[in-house]
Amino acid sequence: MMPKLNVSNAVAALICAALILLPVYSAATGNIFILTLFTRITIYALAAASLNLIMGYGGMMSFGHAAYLGIGGYAVGILAAEGIGSGFIQWPVALAVSALFALLIGSLSLRTRGVYFIMITLAFAQMAYYVASALSRYGGDDGLTVYKRSDFAGLINLSDRNQFYYLCLACLFGGLYLIWRIVNSRFGLVVQGVRSNEQRMQAIGFHANRYRLVCFVISGTICGLAGALLANNTDFVSPAVMYWTRSGDLMVMVILGGMGSLFGPVIGAIVYLLLEELLSQFTEFSGLILGPVLLLIVLFARGGIMGLLGRMRRV
Amino acid sequence: MSEPLLRVDNLVRRYGGITATDNLSMEVIPGELHAIIGPNGAGKTTLISQLTGQVMPNSGTIRFAGRDVTGLPSYKRSRLGLARSFQITSLLKDFSAIDNVALAAQAHDGHSFRFWGNARKERHLRDTACAALERVGLGKRADIVVSQLSHGEQRELELAVALATKPQLLLLDEPMAGLGVTESARMVALLKELRKEVTIVLVEHDMEAVFALADRITVLVYGRVIACDVPDAIRRDEEVKRAYLGEQHAVTRHG
Numbered sequence: 001m002m003p004k005l006n007v008s009n010a011v012a013a014l015i016c017a018a019l020i021l022l023p024v025y026s027a028a029t030g031n032i033f034i035l036t037l038f039t040r041i042t043i044y045a046l047a048a049a050s051l052n053l054i055m056g057y058g059g060m061m062s063f064g065h066a067a068y069l070g071i072g073g074y075a076v077g078i079l080a081a082e083g084i085g086s087g088f089i090q091w092p093v094a095l096a097v098s099a100l101f102a103l104l105i106g107s108l109s110l111r112t113r114g115v116y117f118i119m120i121t122l123a124f125a126q127m128a129y130y131v132a133s134a135l136s137r138y139g140g141d142d143g144l145t146v147y148k149r150s151d152f153a154g155l156i157n158l159s160d161r162n163q164f165y166y167l168c169l170a171c172l173f174g175g176l177y178l179i180w181r182i183v184n185s186r187f188g189l190v191v192q193g194v195r196s197n198e199q200r201m202q203a204i205g206f207h208a209n210r211y212r213l214v215c216f217v218i219s220g221t222i223c224g225l226a227g228a229l230l231a232n233n234t235d236f237v238s239p240a241v242m243y244w245t246r247s248g249d250l251m252v253m254v255i256l257g258g259m260g261s262l263f264g265p266v267i268g269a270i271v272y273l274l275l276e277e278l279l280s281q282f283t284e285f286s287g288l289i290l291g292p293v294l295l296l297i298v299l300f301a302r303g304g305i306m307g308l309l310g311r312m313r314r315v
Numbered sequence: 316m317s318e319p320l321l322r323v324d325n326l327v328r329r330y331g332g333i334t335a336t337d338n339l340s341m342e343v344i345p346g347e348l349h350a351i352i353g354p355n356g357a358g359k360t361t362l363i364s365q366l367t368g369q370v371m372p373n374s375g376t377i378r379f380a381g382r383d384v385t386g387l388p389s390y391k392r393s394r395l396g397l398a399r400s401f402q403i404t405s406l407l408k409d410f411s412a413i414d415n416v417a418l419a420a421q422a423h424d425g426h427s428f429r430f431w432g433n434a435r436k437e438r439h440l441r442d443t444a445c446a447a448l449e450r451v452g453l454g455k456r457a458d459i460v461v462s463q464l465s466h467g468e469q470r471e472l473e474l475a476v477a478l479a480t481k482p483q484l485l486l487l488d489e490p491m492a493g494l495g496v497t498e499s500a501r502m503v504a505l506l507k508e509l510r511k512e513v514t515i516v517l518v519e520h521d522m523e524a525v526f527a528l529a530d531r532i533t534v535l536v537y538g539r540v541i542a543c544d545v546p547d548a549i550r551r552d553e554e555v556k557r558a559y560l561g562e563q564h565a566v567t568r569h570g
Binding site: 181189 | 390398399405407409410421435437476
């Protein structure tokens, strides 16, 4: 399907353009802060987009998605600490371990539905958190410093601010493109069909859980990539990235931006992290304002910000 | 009599103290339209759900096309050619009519672990879906989202979805439920056409429709078969009249 010209697509296109041009602006004004902020935002946008794949399209409310951020990050951090600095090894390992973890918790938690699914994914993520806290060789509670960013044999220099930003942006766009293809594929239609009516999908001949599980694994793998990026961005990885509040942050980004819309999580990540950043300058209780904002969105704007924009074209 | 397409032996399903299916045996012959009637709570939907695998029996066997399918999950039975429609409309509400049908066709067209190509552009799936929609008279409503369709149209769509799986046996659970007079008449006309192509098990409350369509009728009461015969014989059956229809509601009047 050709993307239609409407408000939400126009906004998405504008944001993409702005993200691409951001380093130019940053260089022209000497504002480095905005570049580092948006590097973080693109990484979280990728993580939120991966969560949206299972939550928005697949109807699986995972409350443990931050676990993959940590797993991807620790894969990079631990390999770096052991002297394996090549990104060509670190990153595939980060993806593979994330995929395996998703396969493990997916095959157990997908036996349940609803609240139980939420609780089980949460429990697994918390287990990952405590395991990481117990890794005394790799910093335990205090976390692990990544002294050298992933090395891509001169292909790209992750320590260069602009190059790293563009790498994150490329991963985000690549991830979104992948999700877009998946969502419209045979596989994607089945997953969305199962979200809509599982019994019906079984009755017409689909083994629902098998498709759910594969979707869950794809989502976890993409989030693992975001984790690898995040460890490089902060030069540090700690159990805190896996804490349940982080999973909550990701969920909020998805809901804020619009569940089940391709670009929603990106907008959600931008708005959420910008608000958090702005509010933290005035108050340490940023949650006091973020909470009600989320409440308003959930109450009055089903489909999040993208949903609101989508409705505008009809006005 | 030819080899039965579906054969149920001594099926039992209990819910707590209630025996919804009580040692039930029946056969469906290829090509027939076999109606199942019975008062509310006779266990008709429970039976259909056991036939399609949504509900597992406590004991007994179900053989379909010469194969024991008792333990098979519903998606596998669907692949063998067993399709059902639901009494309470069960569709993908946020999908368009054609997407609902195309997904049914897709389910029977190899595996769906294809992640890249746009499924909505697969010609043969769309064509199969269009044909099934035309079949039930929804050709012009293909792109409408299910939740925007009328109740009657949703009932027809249920049928189109089942047809798109190219079933050998179609289990219809009250296709006329909640339909108006004209809609019912359309549905009966449609079923008259369909029965030429596919074996049908029809659960229905609308007696007029049942007696107009059925080759044979099985009467269920309290999960038990009390009669199974051609419509004329059922109409005359004293036990059926007593147990199910009541004296004041004799079938002959409809007939």
